[in-house]
Amino acid sequence: MVLAFLVSFPLGSIFVRLPHDKPNIAHAFSLAVSTFFLWPLLGMGRGLLHLLFSCGVTYLIVVFNRSPNMPWMVFFFVMAHILYNHARRTFIGLDGAGDITFAQSMMVQKLSLFAWNDLDETQLATRLQHVPSPLPFLGYCFFFPSVLAGPSVDYATYDSLILGTIYDISPPGVSPAQAKANKRRVPYGRKRVAYLHLLLGLGFMGAYALYGAKADYHRILEPTWWTWGKAARFGFVNFAGLIARTKYYGAWSLTEGACILTGIGFNGYDPETGRTLWNRARNVNIVAIETAESFKVLFDSWNCRTNVWLRDCVYKRLTKKGKKPGTKESMATFVTSAIWHGVEPGYYLAFISAGLLTSLGRQFRHYVRPYFLPPASAPTSAPNALPKYPYPNLRKRVYDVIGWIMVQINLNNVAASFVLLDLKDCFRAWARMYFYSHVLIIISTAFFHFGGRRALRKGLEARGISTTKRSIPKDVPSVQVSPPSPPREEMDPKDLHWIRHALDSPSQDGGEGMGPDGGFVEELMSGAETPRNETPRGGTPVRVSKEE
Known part of the structure; x- marks a missing residue:
């Protein structure tokens, strides 16, 4: 293959x-x-x-x-x-x-x-x-x-x-007549981006070939597992998860690169820089996955085209016009995703566990994250601030780092069932990892359900932060410092900065992301954790919508 x-x-x-x-x-x-x-x-x-x-x-x-x-x-x-x-x-x-x-x-x-x-x-x-x-x-x-x-x-x-009409999009600042007069059929950048994907794909395939057997989740089931120290076992689980992903990174990078070479990856021009975009056929955003600070970002960046398919062919299709999708629509999406993957129990265990983690991540973002953000009155610049967050950001950075660690260690734990698939093997492996992800799920769910959510909400309201229509300052977007694509005669063949921009630019597919379970678990948990009406003592009802 x-x-x-x-x-x-x-x-x-x-x-x-x-x-x-x-x-x-x-x-x-x-x-x-x-x-x-x-x-x-x-x-x-x-x-x-x-x-x-x-x-x-x-x-x-x-x-x-x-x-x-x-x-x-x-x-x-x-x-x-x-x-x-x-x-x-x-x-x-x-x-x-x-x-x-x-x-x-x-x-x-x-x-x-x-x-x-x-x-x-x-x-x-x-x-x-x-x-x-x-x-x-x-x-x-x-x-x-x-x-x-x-x-x-x-x-x-x-x-x-x-x-050949896929290339009819005019570059910024160029009239359709000028674009039509340009007889070049394929825009610049196709080969460079494609062969960069080739190198990435070969690198990930090489990593999987070298370490795939050594970092196989099945080693958790071997008797020698108990001879390792706890730190070694914990490290192995997370290393195994990373190596398991390299197989998919390699395959998807290679197929995307080949698609780009045919021209089908062309996605127009960046409106600000004028660079060609070659991400129409993107199926994975590796950087976003490995640096994800939330499960929503993680799953929106994994198997992107399948997420779009589930969203457009199931989730939206079952939603009646003028209505919001509910439990039935989410459940149908979950069942479709599970059947599409296979009938092995490991897939269902992985989807449900990941869905629970995604829902909890949403609760933390809504009720815990605001405590780590600066107030709206904080200055928008600081002498020692990071470029992406030009305001006092030490607490926010700490929160982000903790979020990244939690996403990675729980992803690598849950992914064991996605690889092992057999029901007994999945539970044996999780038992040998002390079910740490599921223990965190139970503790966090109990915390939010039995008073934690109410206490966090009161604390935010005491700080003047609404939990319905939030006044939390949004993160300042990254500043794009890369220059527009230079003319061909001025292009440096060793310069990869503009290629990196093409790889990192978002896909044309907009809309809400789909979690691994189609939102079914999130839909169920939101009803228990975020009721429509909740009346604080001595106050008026606070309405919290599902979307928030």
């Missing part, structure tokens, strides 16, 4: 040069390359038939059923098909050549997006005006850089790449 990722880079350089006026060549190219990856290279001919079956049935449903229920029929079909293969893998015990679910999980996203993409303004901009013929449809489904491990994109984005 890694070989397929690497081969996608030179093939991506060929793909971007295919003529736009003959789109069938590009469609056939993708289909042929993906067929080679799955069949001769990986020996998954039967798995290829499963993918073709999903695509064929979906296409027939879309073509011959134009009722409002058509998208739901596609969605339930593709989910039932992958559930069937998950069950076969788990209960029959298929070998590597028989397990197609890793590629099918990406196909599920593509097919459901293809059938249903007209919910809000963002999706209306990318909805299908007509059903494409079979070859373009298969070219989209089997787009070779993303066929094995993603990321998934909608059909309109793929079609704009094939036709």
Whole structure:
């Protein structure tokens, strides 16, 4: 599979040069390359038939059923098909050549997006005006850089790449006429960003190859575990979590780099700096994950395209117009995410545990974090302040560091079940780690539920800080100091600063983030921890909304 990722880079350089006026060549190219990856290279001919079956049935449903229920029929079909293969893998015990679910999980996203993409303004901009013929449809489904491990994109984005219209966005300060007069087809920066992803991917894959066996969570289950000191055991759990993530970092960096080489990663220009952005196909923000000070930031930065798919195809779909999503919508999203991953109990344990931690993090942010922020009357500058926080910030920095430590140690504990999967192995491993994450969850939940939330709220109100409509000063945003992209003749090939800017810029996909459980656990806990009406002694009712 890694070989397929690497081969996608030179093939991506060929793909971007295919003529736009003959789109069938590009469609056939993708289909042929993906067929080679799955069949001769990986020996998954039967798995290829499963993918073709999903695509064929979906296409027939879309073509011959134009009722409002058509998208739901596609969605339930593709989910039932992958559930069937998950069950076969788990209960029959298929070998590597028989397990197609890793590629099918990406196909599920593509097919459901293809059938249903007209919910809000963002999706209306990318909805299908007509059903494409079979070859373009298969070219989209089997787009070779993303066929094995993603990321998934909608059909309109793929079609704009094939036709070359994805590059029609005008740079800042350039009129459409001037942009059209520029005959260069692909904006600058594509190769540099793509090959930087290649280097990152190879680095993470190398780290996993060197330490993957040594830092395997299964070592927790060995008898030698008890011969280690407590500090060594604690250190191993956190090192194992980091190494487990490098496998995903490596795969996603390689696939994103290959996507960028084809041009599909182009996302316009930064409105302030004018730099080209190549993050349309971003699936992971590694820096944000490893420096996350809250679980919301962490999960919004992990498997980003899957989060967008869950949000657009499940969470929003089930929410009635004019209504706010509730427990049923969140529960459906949770079930969809779990089925999409597999039927192993470890996935469900990981999602529920992470959802509880995310909800508690929200409570801490709402009721504890304001104590560490400077008052609104504090000066906005200080002689020894950090650049990002130009006000007295020592307490805030301490809070952030503690938050980062708590996120990392709990993530690495919970992730054990995501890797071990077997129910007995998950509980044995957590028991050997003294269930420290779950003990923290129980203690924190009890604290907020039995008077802690009320006491913290009173303290904030005594300081003049409202817990309904907060007057807390927002963090001052980072100042972008990197210059605009220089002309080609002035570019220094050794300068990576502007490439880093492209990597760090946010994706075009806006909207609320989705937690690992689709918000189900958070929805349940918010009802217990944050009631709609609560009357302080001698005061008027204080209303606290779910959003806060």
